[in-house]
Amino acid sequence: MRRFILRRAILGVLVCMTVLVISFGLTRVAGDPALAVAGPQATAADVAAIRRAYGLDRPLPEQFFTWVGAVARGDLGRSYLFREPVANLIRARLPITLTLGLVGLGFALLIALPLGIVAALHEGTPTDRLVMLVALLGQAMPSFWLALLLIIGLGLRLQWLPISGIDDWTGYLLPGLVLAFSAIPALMRLTRSGMIDALGSDYIRTARAKGLSRASIVLKHAARNAAMPVVAIAAVQLGFMLGGSIVIESVFSLPGLGFLAWESISKNDFPVVQAVVLLLAVIYIALTLFADLLNAALDPRLRTG
Secondary structure (H helix, E strand, O other), rough: OOOHHHHHHHHHHHHHHHHHHHHHHHHOOOOOOOHHHHOOOOOHHHHHHHHHHHOOOOOOHHHHHHHHHHHHOOOEEEEOOOOOOOHHHHHHHHHHHHHHHHHHHHHHHHHHHHHHHHHHOOOOOOHHHHHHHHHHHHHOOOOOHHHHHEEEHHHHHOOOOOOOOOOHHHHHHHHHHHOOOOOHHHHHHHHHHHHHHHHHHHHHHHHHHHOOOOOHHHHHHHHHHHHHHHHHHHHHHHHHHHHHHHHHHHHHHOOHHHHHHHHHHHHHHHHHHHHHHHHEEEEEEEHHHHHHHHHHHOOOOOOOO
């Protein structure tokens, strides 16, 4: 188990370093940060002075290693747009994005688990095909399109839920529901396949032979064992949701990390973009490592893979 953890940790560090290189390179390819800071009315002398002030006149490898060294010390730089430390911006916005991701994951589990169980109990029937059609629609529908439909239907016409901002907890419901649809198909299919395997196992046949009720067999025995892998995959899906929050937060005007990234990209605020990309990558890597460890704990055969 220790070797398994060590291999996964080394892989996570390598992925993190790759993200560092790619995020730094893409922000430099996108344009000159000095021009973005100086503004359209700045003279060549102003732009040159800004380059010197921010160290942008140095060679790119030197800029990269300077930035990596600062990140290692916990210094994420200073925002060009907001004129304050990037760490302060992230500290203020991160709770909103995490809350949105957890709400979305909660919706996904509440919808996917029951539907997956129903599909497994009616395998091969029209009910099963209807449930899988729901999964297909959830996978095929663009999140921004679903967001617009829910805004028009539940927000503007019925006025059940707010369509922007987070004045209270209800502000997370619509964006959380939209975010959940990206995770529902995978969770639903995994629940369905796990339930089908569980229902055909020997211990379920033994439970039937003992005369246990159908509800007890399904909920206490089959569903409990089928849900274990789903919990591990749910951690990975949470990472996907946090990464996909950029679109959702922009549509619903939620001041989280995603909206901060969109603002920073549109204004070429590269220190913020680099920090947000790095943070989301680290969170995703950590969640993936947690899922791998949980899967290995549930299935010892994976430890040798």
